[in-house]
Amino acid sequence: MTQDLRDQLQDGLAGAYTLENELSGGGMSRVFIAADTSLGRKVVVKVLRPDLAETLSVERFRREIQLAARLQHPHIVPLLAAGVLDSGALYYTMPFVDGESLRDRLDRDGELPVSDATQLLRDVASALDYAHRQLVVHRDIKP
Structure with missing residues (x-):
């Protein structure tokens, strides 16, 4: 992930979250740990790589967001929020599970x-x- 995308993500989160460090990345996305500035908790921010935003991966990522939002179970980490950066990259947040x-x-x-x-x-x-x-x-x- 380039520093530019990290900066775009931080700007797109509009002060609601402060990115701390990159947790992992895959073929389709990057995952960061961030601090929720209003609630004082750690979250995970998963963002679609911008170079994939123009391809079919956008629809796949949107489906992932919609499916995650539907699932409410004690052993499934819930979706907190989702959005789109100015670059068109999609992201969503989930609670950080430490362990x-x-x-x-x-x-x-x-x-x-x-x-x-x-x-x-x-x-x-x-x-x-x-x-x-x-x-x-x-x-x-x-x-």
Whole structure:
């Protein structure tokens, strides 16, 4: 991500959020941790790469936003807000969930205790069942 896009994103957030650092990036988007200036909490801001804003990726990203907004479940991180930058790039915000990934925990500790694994699988299955009943298929579940 170029500094220009970071600046565009910060300007487009109109003081509501202050970008802190880039968390990750993929083929379609970049993800930042930001501070919510009015509520004092950390959020994640996911922004569509501007070079993709003129392609079919815009519709895919819009669908991602609309689907995320529909899902209300205790084990699915909710969408907080969404918008469009002056450059045409789409973005949305979600609460920042602090913690380690399952992959990191498995790498660190090896196998999980049976009770932890069972509870985790129940929680994930509950969220996926709910999403599927809403006609949403995730297609990118990973530890």
